[in-house]
Amino acid sequence: MEDREYAGFWIRTGASLIDSMLVLIITGPILTMIYGEYYWRADSFVVGGWNLLFTYVLPAIAVIAFWIYKSATPGKIATKLVIVDARTGGKPSSGQFIGRYLAYYVSIIPLCLGMLWIAFDRKKQGWHDKLAGTVVLRNYLPEPVPFEVEA
DSSP: OTTEEEOOHHHHHHHHHHHHHHHHHHHHHHHHHHHTTHHHHOSSSOOSHHHHIIIIIHHHHHHHHHHHHHSSOHHHHHTTEEEEETTTSSOOOHHHHHHHHHHHHHHHTTTTHHHHGGGTOTTOOOHHHHHHTEEEEEEOOOOOOOOSSOO
16 A cells, blocks of 8 residues: 555545535525525525535435445545545445545544544544544555557
């Protein structure tokens, strides 16, 4: 694994922004069709049952499914990041992935301190990573550039 290193705070933030934009692009128009402009002006976090489903439940299922099948979300794939078991370096179990998702709340609730922890931790683990026994690695394996005629 000499072609990999622990993924730091900023690259993981970038991956998260990509994922958040994808979710917004998919769910925004659907929720606007259901609730109209009221959805964007509402004072509560949950406007109704469809909001709960499209904003929280389905994205959680999608994230966990991507983790189980690809060990990464689309944002992590785009930034060449992968989630691995912290002890073995192999693919984490489905239980670890589900626990990791639930542990996001532990990382986020106290002023996002568990997420900020990534910036200061030696292995670049957030609290959710520590609780699930995972690390996020960045792949630096260069991709070969093909030429028609080799020099």
